[in-house]
Amino acid sequence: MGLLLPVALGIAAYIVSRFYPALDALFLALIFGIFFGGVVGKGNVEKIAEKSLSITLPVGIVLYGANVKFPNFYEISLPILILTFISALFMGLSVFVIAKRLGVGGKLPVLLACGTAICGASAIAIVSSILKPSKEEFSTAVIVITIVGLTGAAVYPALHGFLTKDDFATVCGATLHQTGLVKIASKDFGSDVLQKALTVKSIRIALIAVVALLVSLIYAEHRFYVPGYIVGFLIMSFMSSTYLGGWSDWIEPVSTIAFSTTLASIGLCVSRQDIQRARLSPLVASYIGWFFTSATIIAILRWLI
Template structure:
């Protein structure tokens, strides 16, 4: 029998090929999640492609099953595409847009984010929710839903079931807010700017903010979108602060520093220079959604529903408390806005 004189020459190709099944499976699910959004089916389109990706992935994992051969590629999807997507997310925010919120609006958003993050973790301890899971729910509620959860998990390092539970919790209560807040807003003395500050400062996902904001009119929808983008920009300092806090010199093992958030900030600065056209920003937004959908499809494919159910009701109650806290706080600020 003839042997290969240079067996190591084929190793790189074989190694790369081992990633293909998992990446292809996650990409297929991400593709369908983007198609669902593009079809603009009523109600279904109100959920972001990111949430569809994780839900479809969970359906596949818990019905057909996840092939063992896909494991390595799925692990890759949870690293490079995730970080690249978060970096590109910075192109959707400019300093001029953030300043459009005004001093009072920015102060409201910063205080609401910090207070919600801290209070959610405190309530989580009282409820007996695992600290990592409570932190993910806190990040998703206080900043920007799914993107914040997956970014925060680069520091927290929770398993896929915890990520999936936090995603489901934040999406559930964000969806409730999306339908409920426009009705409440119609009964209150809120002008377009105040309503937009409330919606953009409290509803979780960008898609949910757009739906709830424009339900009150064009001007309120634009104000809500700007306020939400300001919250998105706060993702970078939050994750950096989490990274520094986790790197306790007294510990033998340290959480990795999320350096990719500097790329996020760099992209935000680039967007503010005017060098990036509106068309390029739109293309970058699509690529961002595709990359994050790829990562969240991998999360869904690695999520065992049995382990998810075992988490119990307490994390769900924590998500409800966090949503009520940030919703009530930003509403009070909007009603008291001195103008």
């Protein structure tokens, strides 16, 4: 089988996500990996998965920088820009604090906070390369964040009549976890709503560059050491907004498939029993942090801005 199994699972996840954008390719790859790992047997694929991880993780992280496009700030009003920063900060901190208070241990609170505040599974994958969490912590974080995000994408369209178009777009972009979910929640309300929601979301995606650097400085095994692939990611992020132009559209599928292969490799090493043993505390913390942040943002937009 060699590396073909995780690569095939990564490609399959990417293809399915293109047809069903609500299902993030990284999440699908993880689920595919867990399922096939149970079928094939964890012991038979663990070495293959570890070898795959050593290749696809750094490649995926560097190339993912092409997905990070710093927004055109002239398209965003200053109040909305500030509100989006506040939303990301408050969601991340609230999920982290609540998870800690509920007894969630290890590195899972940091993963949940970054996934909620920035861009879901992609942020978790990038931060995990620095934190080195257990595969069970990583898998739990991706699954929890995806469940909460899907809830938001399903519920938010009901808010459209309560908010103006601009406010609705802002709420979608500032509080939904993944870009695919932002598209799902806003696409039925006009191209202008969709475009503004994606512009607001791009602010949060751009923050992954800052978060990756901060986490490297705070949590790296050697203090103030930044891994080479994180440096490559930061350089690629800058180039995607300045020099790459249309090339970034060609790099995006390669990056996503590399990342998906990484998550498939992790899934192959994780048993369903490991996931089932996880308590509900991570899910509860993520729901509470996301819900109260979203409610606060809606209240500010409705009555203060």
